[in-house]
Amino acid sequence: MTYINEYAERIANEPFQNKKDKEIFEMRLDNYIKQKNIKGLTITKLNPLSHKQIQGRNLILWQGDITKLQVDAIVNAAKKTLLGGGGIDGAIHKASGGLLLRECASLCGCETGDAKVTKGYNLPSKTVIHTVGPIYYKDPEGAEVKLRSCYRRCLEICDEHHFHSIAFCLVSCGIYGYPVKEGAQVSQDVVTDYLNRNPNTSLTDIVFTVFSNADAEIFHQVFDRNVKKEKDGLKEGKVGIEQKKKEIEIKQQQEKEKEPKRKEKENQQLIQKPLEIMKTEEKDQQKEKEQKKELEQKKESDQKKEQQKRKEKQGKELEAKFGQEKSHEKPKDKSNEKYIQLTKENRKEKEKENDKQKIKVIPKKKENEQVKIEPQGKPKGKPKEKQMDKQPIKKK
Known part of the structure; x- marks a missing residue:
């Protein structure tokens, strides 16, 4: 619970000073309006700055203290809490007495653009309609809608309770910063529209x-401007009707004369439209072809770029792998390398020796037979005839 709610509860639960205050506070609004007789400035005694009529109703512009008017309702530019404040709000609470603040505390506040009615108590007016206007500098664009709602709700409350007279103040045009000229115009527009x-x-x-x-x-200028507009409208209602009829007839004749020209233009447009459509279609087709070519070229270039990127990535990955394998390889033993080199050299030498010393060995047929050993390879020159040594034949 906030401090404001606590303050409102404390005011609403305070004891009454006397029985009359309690009776007046607990009295119904309809009965209170019938019984109240506090004298003040009546509308007939006012010296208005300006006056006009709309739908047989009197609209009066008056300069003075609103708390001294004897009307069915006066409008208070209140805060959301309805617990009093400065300006007109403070003046009305001061003139009405403490019971008004007590009743306002029991209403639990009011939203912006809405209105609530209370008794007038010590005021000459029978009731007070509390309305919460918009703060202009917080929302300048949406302020007008809320201000219109304030004036409209006050008029609706008057019809609900069958009030005959109401006195408006300039809602939101004080501390809340709404411009006086615009605020006055809003009040005039809403009231005339409502009536x-x-x-x-x-x-x-x-x-x-x-x-x-x-x-x-400022308000006088706005009020008189609206009066002139209404007077001009009344003049037009009697004398200006015939002039308007004549103007309408002249316009109709001019339109009839223009009809054949319009038809000709329409026919020309119908002829020109298909040609224009054909041209536009050809242009569109050319544009589409160009766009397709551009898209294909872009796709090809993108594919090439992607392929290059993939190759580069693969090359980098392979380099990284080979680098890792080389780093993991064991260092070679130099002793083994030397041994391998020696064995290779020995083999070569042995092969050379074998080539030189390759000899064909002929087996011995007999004990006395001589065996010749021929070197391997082809003989030089003509081959010599083999001469066999004659051996003596032994007799048996």
Whole structure:
């Protein structure tokens, strides 16, 4: 629970000072309105800055203190908490007495753009309609919609309770920073629109109150500007109707004269359209072909780039693998290398010797037979005839 809620509960639960205050506080709003008789400035006694009528209802611009008006309802530019404040809010709470703050504390606040009604207590007005206007500098774009809602809700509450008179202040045009000129225009627009849409409204008198001279001058300009517009509209309602009829007839004749020219233009357009369409189609086809070629070229270039990248990656991977294998290989023994070299040399020498000393060995047939050993290889020159030694034949 926040401090504001605690403060509101404390005010709502305070004891009453006397029985009359308790009776007035607990009285229903309808009964209170019937019984209340506090005198103040009536609408007939006002000296208005300006005056006009819409749908038979009186709209009055008046400069003065809103707390002294004797009307069915005055509008208070309140905060969301409804627990009082500065400016008009503080002045209304001060003039009404403590019971107004007590009733506001029991309402649990009010949202921006909405409104709630309470009794007037010590004020000449029978009731107070509390409305929460927008803070202009926080949301300048959405402020107008919320401000319109404030004025509309106040008028709707008046019809709900069958009020005949209401006095508006300039909502949100003080501390909340809404421009006075724009705020005045919003109030005029909403009220005139509401009266035009609700001709059977219970309201007969609507007062727009202004306190300072500067605000009065600005509001007076806006108010009189709207009065001139309405007067011009009334004149047009009687005299201007015939002029409008004549203008309409002249426009119709001009349109009839222009019809054949329009038809000719339409026919020309119908003829030109297919040619234009053909040209546009050809252009579109050429563009599509060019785009396709560009896409194909891009794809080819991308594929080549990808292939190059893959090759580079594979080369790098192979280099990395070979580098790892070389690092893991054991160093060779120099002694083994020397042994291998020696064995190779010995083999070569032996092979040479064998080539030189290759001899054919002929087996001995007999004991006395001589065996010749011929060197391997072809003999030089003509071959000599073999001469066999004659041996004596032994007689048996």
